Amino acid sequence: MAARTPLFERHTARGARMVEFGGYEMPLQYTSIRDEHLAVRTAAGLFDLSHMGEVQLSGPGAEAAVQRLIANDAGRIQPGGALYAVMCNERGGIVDDVVVYRDEDGFMVVVNASCRSKDVAWMSSHGGEAAALEDISDRCALLAVQGPRAVDLVASLTDTPVAELKPFHATFATVAGVAARVSRTGYTGEDGFELYVLDNVAAGLWDRLLEHGEPMGLLPCGLGARDTLRLEAGLRLYGQDMDEDTDPYSCGLGWTVKLEKGDFIGAAALRDLDPRNPPRRFAGLRLPGRTIARHGHPVTDGSRVVGEVTSGTFSFTLGCGIATASLDGQVDDAVPLFVDIRGSEVAAERTPLPFYRRRKGA
Amino acid sequence: MSVADLSTYRFSASHEWVKVIDGGALVGISEHAQSQLGDVIFLELPEAGATLTAGDKFGVVESVKAASDLYAPVGGTVEAVNDKLGANPELVNTDPYGEGWMIRLRDVQEGGVELMDSAAYERTTAG
Numbered sequence: 001m002a003a004r005t006p007l008f009e010r011h012t013a014r015g016a017r018m019v020e021f022g023g024y025e026m027p028l029q030y031t032s033i034r035d036e037h038l039a040v041r042t043a044a045g046l047f048d049l050s051h052m053g054e055v056q057l058s059g060p061g062a063e064a065a066v067q068r069l070i071a072n073d074a075g076r077i078q079p080g081g082a083l084y085a086v087m088c089n090e091r092g093g094i095v096d097d098v099v100v101y102r103d104e105d106g107f108m109v110v111v112n113a114s115c116r117s118k119d120v121a122w123m124s125s126h127g128g129e130a131a132a133l134e135d136i137s138d139r140c141a142l143l144a145v146q147g148p149r150a151v152d153l154v155a156s157l158t159d160t161p162v163a164e165l166k167p168f169h170a171t172f173a174t175v176a177g178v179a180a181r182v183s184r185t186g187y188t189g190e191d192g193f194e195l196y197v198l199d200n201v202a203a204g205l206w207d208r209l210l211e212h213g214e215p216m217g218l219l220p221c222g223l224g225a226r227d228t229l230r231l232e233a234g235l236r237l238y239g240q241d242m243d244e245d246t247d248p249y250s251c252g253l254g255w256t257v258k259l260e261k262g263d264f265i266g267a268a269a270l271r272d273l274d275p276r277n278p279p280r281r282f283a284g285l286r287l288p289g290r291t292i293a294r295h296g297h298p299v300t301d302g303s304r305v306v307g308e309v310t311s312g313t314f315s316f317t318l319g320c321g322i323a324t325a326s327l328d329g330q331v332d333d334a335v336p337l338f339v340d341i342r343g344s345e346v347a348a349e350r351t352p353l354p355f356y357r358r359r360k361g362a
Numbered sequence: 363m364s365v366a367d368l369s370t371y372r373f374s375a376s377h378e379w380v381k382v383i384d385g386g387a388l389v390g391i392s393e394h395a396q397s398q399l400g401d402v403i404f405l406e407l408p409e410a411g412a413t414l415t416a417g418d419k420f421g422v423v424e425s426v427k428a429a430s431d432l433y434a435p436v437g438g439t440v441e442a443v444n445d446k447l448g449a450n451p452e453l454v455n456t457d458p459y460g461e462g463w464m465i466r467l468r469d470v471q472e473g474g475v476e477l478m479d480s481a482a483y484e485r486t487t488a489g
Contacts, residue, residue, distance in 0.1 A: 017397070034452070294429070314404075
């Protein structure tokens with residue numbers, strides 16, 4: 001049976017439609033994906049992300065262990081800083097994409113729920129031996145507040161000047177009476193925070209955020225809106241846009257690979273690749289009108305298959321279908337592309353990612 | 363929940379409804395079906411004039427979540443499609459038994475698909 005987050009009763013009390021995701025019963029939507037999506041773009045949304053995994057590495061060997069595990073450079077993370085990174089296998093394929101926080105005595109690595117047990121086993125046997133490694137997921141809840149009103153909302157519930165936090169920085173603060181790691185990060189393309197708190201205080205914080213947020217337009221949001229928001233923002237989803245057979249260059253994550261930092265797992269395989277000509281290319285596609293391409297749909301050049309859709313949805317912000325695709329490496333940028341949607345060939349327009357970029361300061 | 367009077371609606375196991383109206387029939391999908399699909403984005407519906415046999419696939423409903431085939435609960439000739447759904451497919455979510463109807467049939471032919479009244483249908487979707 002699927003596990004429950006400490007907010008399970010909050011979700012069902014609001015009539016959320018629950019689905020199993022990453023081994024947890026999670027809310028897919030409360031009212032409608034469209035309303036929840038637009039709330040995040042125009043006001044704020046509140047997400048339960050307690051299914052995500054958190055792994056702590058501490059002790060004198062922690063930094064070397066993290067450096068060995070991730071392709072990005074943990075040496076660049078200041079205390080209180082965070083870093084997006086991929087963990088690769090020896091072939092350069094992606095084991096998971098993670099966010100790494102540097103703490104005083106070590107690091108916290110946030111992993112995808114669906115990868116948690118795999119990641120913990122991987123980390124324990126591929127560098128983590130040198131550090132004290134602890135999977136704290138079961139006592140750590142995660143709430144995200146995202147949207148143009150999110151910063152004001154969280155700032156109004158704490159004495160810590162969290163509005164001054166820079167993107168990808170975090171601090172410890174008391175929010176609505178609850179001790180939280182407040183992180184200026186997210187997965188929606190909007191400004192906002194992710195709040196890591198202990199399981200037993202998560203429901204109280206959820207209630208306070210709703211109570212203070214609802215008058216400013218905040219809605220509780222499910223995984224449905226999380227997916228449409230992240231795709232508009234051009235953010236990858238592990239298992240769909242990348243997997244253990246995808247190298248970071250092939251899914252447009254070459255910017256997270258720091259070969260010059262020294263050795264790490266997968267470095268040798270990645271050195272053998274040309275970052276500008278990787279085996280596959282990651283492309284953004286716009287589809288006409290309300291056409292929706294889906295994971296696995298073939299992408300053609302009009303006569304032959306040249307790739308496949310990794311993620312696709314309807315963009316509520318743009319009012320058209322959007323998708324990301326993994327294309328054969330040799331497909332020229334000028335080649336017109338089509339998506340084979342259940343037998344009908346739909347012309348797709350290649351678009352730089354992200355599909356949506358928030359206006360800064362808005 | 364919808365408070366539509368469902369006494370004149372009959373339902374297929376594949377979650378379409380049919381309602382006989384003067385000389386023809388309206389076809390749509392149930393409250394349960396729309397709730398399972400989530401936000402409807404797009405509908406692929408037949409052209410007026412198309413002939414359907416009960417059980418035929420007559421279109422596709424595309425939601426944020428998935429694409430699902432639509433099956434004719436009765437046979438007939440498509441007299442009209444609900445053209446409001448082109449610009450407002452969310453009517454299927456907000457009013458599945460009213461404004462969210464999909465096709466209107468004439469020369470209706472029953473048989474081939476088992477139809478249930480609303481009470482029997484709701485028992486199949488309970489729990």
